[in-house]
Amino acid sequence: MDERSARQAYRKLHTLRGVLDSAAHDRSFDETSTAAVELYRDFLSILTDNFSEIDDAVMPDFHEALSSKIGPLLRFVIPLRASDLPWSLIPPFESVLRRELGDAYGLLLRPAWEYNYSVYSADLRTILTKILEVFLPHRVNSFTREKLHIHVFTFPFLEKNNVVLNSVLGHEIGHFFHDNWRRTEGAAIIDSAWSDLWDTYSAQHGGDLFEPYRKTETGIRILEGLFREIVSDLVGHRLFGPCMLYSLYYLSLSYPKNEPPSKETDYYPPFKYRVRLLMDEVDTGNSALVALENSAGEGAKAIRGIHDRIRNYLQRTDDREALQNCLVETNFFEDKLPQIREYVTKSVQQPQVSFDRVPVLFDQLKRRIPINEFEREPVSISEILMTGWLHYFALLEGHEFRSFVDEYRVLMRLLLKSIYSSYVQTSFASAAAEVQ
Numbered sequence: 001m002d003e004r005s006a007r008q009a010y011r012k013l014h015t016l017r018g019v020l021d022s023a024a025h026d027r028s029f030d031e032t033s034t035a036a037v038e039l040y041r042d043f044l045s046i047l048t049d050n051f052s053e054i055d056d057a058v059m060p061d062f063h064e065a066l067s068s069k070i071g072p073l074l075r076f077v078i079p080l081r082a083s084d085l086p087w088s089l090i091p092p093f094e095s096v097l098r099r100e101l102g103d104a105y106g107l108l109l110r111p112a113w114e115y116n117y118s119v120y121s122a123d124l125r126t127i128l129t130k131i132l133e134v135f136l137p138h139r140v141n142s143f144t145r146e147k148l149h150i151h152v153f154t155f156p157f158l159e160k161n162n163v164v165l166n167s168v169l170g171h172e173i174g175h176f177f178h179d180n181w182r183r184t185e186g187a188a189i190i191d192s193a194w195s196d197l198w199d200t201y202s203a204q205h206g207g208d209l210f211e212p213y214r215k216t217e218t219g220i221r222i223l224e225g226l227f228r229e230i231v232s233d234l235v236g237h238r239l240f241g242p243c244m245l246y247s248l249y250y251l252s253l254s255y256p257k258n259e260p261p262s263k264e265t266d267y268y269p270p271f272k273y274r275v276r277l278l279m280d281e282v283d284t285g286n287s288a289l290v291a292l293e294n295s296a297g298e299g300a301k302a303i304r305g306i307h308d309r310i311r312n313y314l315q316r317t318d319d320r321e322a323l324q325n326c327l328v329e330t331n332f333f334e335d336k337l338p339q340i341r342e343y344v345t346k347s348v349q350q351p352q353v354s355f356d357r358v359p360v361l362f363d364q365l366k367r368r369i370p371i372n373e374f375e376r377e378p379v380s381i382s383e384i385l386m387t388g389w390l391h392y393f394a395l396l397e398g399h400e401f402r403s404f405v406d407e408y409r410v411l412m413r414l415l416l417k418s419i420y421s422s423y424v425q426t427s428f429a430s431a432a433a434e435v436q
Helices: 003-022 031-049 056-077 087-101 124-135 137-142 165-183 185-204 211-240 243-252 271-285 287-293 298-315 318-322 324-347 358-366 381-395 401-435
Strands: 105-112 149-156
Touching (some): 003 031, 031 056, 031 105, 056 105, 056 124, 087 105, 087 381, 087 401, 124 137, 124 149, 149 165, 165 211, 165 243, 165 324, 211 243, 211 271, 211 324, 243 271, 271 287, 271 298, 287 298, 298 381, 358 381
């Protein structure tokens, strides 16, 4: 045994235990955070109590795993202050996750320094179980009891209080739907893509033994990036309506350069292209919203203003130009879009949201009145977010910098209160109905 590695590993293991134990008095404010702490504590207990059983041959690897894999997971499970999170958004968003995927799913929301939203599609228990399978395989059975599936969602720390932008979490929920699509209907589509791309590139490079294979392999990765992101966008749009479009538009302005999908970009399609497809969803797939946009009133005017701004933004087709180098793949993808839309429609349980009440909610929020209910009925999170987006874009016009910041804070607090109050009211009504 490399005793130096063993001693250092033991010391690091106890450091992790100590940090977690010292945080035990920090009460988590939601069920999933509490479950995550208990899960990680059980995992560390198995490693600590059975440390002598770790095989000498893998001890150096275990020492390395503590630093590279086990230790970094602590940042997800350690209790955070309420001020570090948009805590009142967590239960409502988790309720959306559970409605779509099942009650066994838990949402763990954590800040990230990178300006990005993401989700770990592997749940925390699966990650920890795989580690035990390597170092203490005979102890795995004591850990794999069926419990809550905890999934970590991250958001950019700079946008902690940006309630409307956090609607992009609908896209992250969409990744679970994409994973299912990839295992089922998508498998045949990708197989078909292999055949089509191979035929195309073999015809283009008939005398080359390697180029058709290289271009086909790259093309498949481009297609997988397109399907991964667009399926998730469409799910987010189904869950939260045009809020998903507005979020992508907002984010696209932070990434104005439309780069073609490549290894360097992790084969992501251009942001603007994603905005373009969701704008098509609004224009062609939601006749009620289009009718609302064309109606009278200040709320309808605000909707027209946002949509006109996005349409003007899309007039320059630099995203399409960025896809010229992968036109074969783009055409294949767009040919499959009707199937993708059909899959999303039948897979997402929530019916398409109606936004008929948004103009009235817009006027109410303008008077700084929370919009958690309408005629004694709770307002949906999608309607609240939609109304919030209209006011947020209005704030971007005609305010001095200091005034904009102050009004932004007021708006976000009103929206946080509205979303949480609506969630509480909905949960109470549901509990009362079960009692009856």
